[in-house]
Amino acid sequence: MNAFKPPLPLRFQTPAAWAAAALADPAALLSDHAHCEKKAALNALNLSLSLADLPRASVLLARLAEEELNHYRRVLELMQAQGWPLQPDTGNAYAQGLHKLAAKGLLDRLLIGALIEARSCERLWLLEQEGANHPDLGATSWLAFLLELERCEAGHALAFRSLAEERFGAEAQARLDWWLDREAEVIQALPWRSVVH
Numbered sequence: 001m002n003a004f005k006p007p008l009p010l011r012f013q014t015p016a017a018w019a020a021a022a023l024a025d026p027a028a029l030l031s032d033h034a035h036c037e038k039k040a041a042l043n044a045l046n047l048s049l050s051l052a053d054l055p056r057a058s059v060l061l062a063r064l065a066e067e068e069l070n071h072y073r074r075v076l077e078l079m080q081a082q083g084w085p086l087q088p089d090t091g092n093a094y095a096q097g098l099h100k101l102a103a104k105g106l107l108d109r110l111l112i113g114a115l116i117e118a119r120s121c122e123r124l125w126l127l128e129q130e131g132a133n134h135p136d137l138g139a140t141s142w143l144a145f146l147l148e149l150e151r152c153e154a155g156h157a158l159a160f161r162s163l164a165e166e167r168f169g170a171e172a173q174a175r176l177d178w179w180l181d182r183e184a185e186v187i188q189a190l191p192w193r194s195v196v197h
């Protein structure tokens, strides 16, 4: 397995065995991921309301929301091709765990966005490694899609961090250091299920 370098220096490395557990129910995994992509699009639009005075932010967040909406549609299409329905949204325990710790308003919203994107990248990469062996997933197109998502989410992680740094300066860097420890605690405490995180 090649080394993977996440876009942020995550402090917990997901074991490779996680991917096989997540792929135990690919229909549930994709359904959960569809909900995540939709929420990512909405989150980017909501953040643009709070950053309307930063000239770069509106364009960057509009592009980001567009990309997430594109991912959402394509995950839905992939599910439709497999005959897998969108299941009810059971909530994202990982994102909820992070948001429960937030205390610094917009700064934390941006940094949580960066962390979720970085963790998604790591997990998508692990799914790519495992997915090559998975019979249900129509290997080639599935793997190419995961790779595209992984690269795109890496860009989003860096975009959120750069917006946090542009708005909050050195405070953003100190707060990210604090968050990297919290994120490692939150992700490790979650059970493995057929979800990305």
Ligand SMILES: [Fe+2]
Pocket (backbone or CB within 6 Å): 037, 040, 067, 068, 071, 149, 153
């Ligand atoms: Fe996405």
Ligand SMILES: [Fe+2]
Pocket (backbone or CB within 6 Å): 040, 068, 117, 152, 153, 156
């Ligand atoms: Fe993203």
